[in-house]
Amino acid sequence: MELFRVSRNAWGQETLAGVSWDLLWVFVGAAVVFIVVHILYKWLLAPDASPPHASADRTEMDQKL
C-alpha cells in the first residue's frame, strides 16, 4: 500500500502531492473496528448503567423547586 501520492513537475521531477487515497480505508476501517468493539462491549461486558444518584437528587431538587 502506498503512503503518498506523487506527481511529476514540468522538469520530470517527482513531487509529493499528498497522502495516498488507499489510506482512506485505514481510517474508515478504524471507525468500523471501534464501533464493532463498542457494540460487543455494550452487549457482553458493560455493567448495568443504573442511575444510583438520581432518586436522591430528585427529592432534593423537588424540595428546592
Next chain:
Amino acid sequence: MATGEHRPSDRLIRHRLVDRVYHWTMAASVLVLLTSFLPIVGLKFPWIDAHWIAGVVLTVAVAYHMVRALFWQDPRSMLIGLRDLRAAVQATQWVLRRRAEAPDRPGRYPLLQKLYHHGVAILILLTVVTGIPMMAKIDGPFWTRDPYLLSSGTWAAIYVVHDLAAMAVLTGVMIHVYFAIRPEKLWITRSMIFGWITRSDYLTHYDPALWQAETVDESKRAAVAPER
C-alpha cells in the same frame, strides 16, 4: 427559584438555539466537504466548487464558535481537570467490576465528550488552516489562481496535513454518528435538535452541584443573561 406562580418546566436547557444552529451548520458543511472523498471510490462529480464553498462556511462557523465559546460561554467547563481523571479511574474500575458504585457524575461536559471535542477541534482547525491557502489553487469569484504562491515543498506539506486531517475527521464523524443513534444516547441527540433534556436525564447523568442547568422557563426569562 420561586415557583409560587406556576410549576417550573421539567425541561432543562442543554444547548441554546445559537449553539444548535452552529452545530448543524458545521455538520452540514463537514458532510459536504467529506463528499469530496466520493470520486476516490468511483462516484465522479464536480466537487471543487461545493468543497471550497462548504470550507468557507465551516471556517466562518468555527470562527464564530471560538469567539462565542471564549467570551460568551464558560471555556473552563471544557478544561480537563483532576475531577475528570478521578471519574475516569472510577469508571475504569466500575467497568472491570472492581468497584460496585457507579463513577461520580460530571458537570456539564463528561470527559469523553471533552476529549472528542478537543480531538475533532484540532482536526477541523488543521483542515481549515491548510484549506485556506489551497484556495489559491483555484479560480474564485473574487480571486484568480496562483499555484506558485508557495513552494512545492510547502504545498506538499499542506496537502499531506489536509488529507490526513480530513480522513481522521471522517473517522470521527462515523463514531460521532454511531453514538448519536445509540438508543441510550438519543436524549443527547434530542437535546442537540430541540435544546433541552428532561430533569430525569439531568439528575441521572450530571452532578447538579457542578452544573446548575436552567429550566426552559428560566431561560426565557433570562434570555439576555450570560450563559454559565
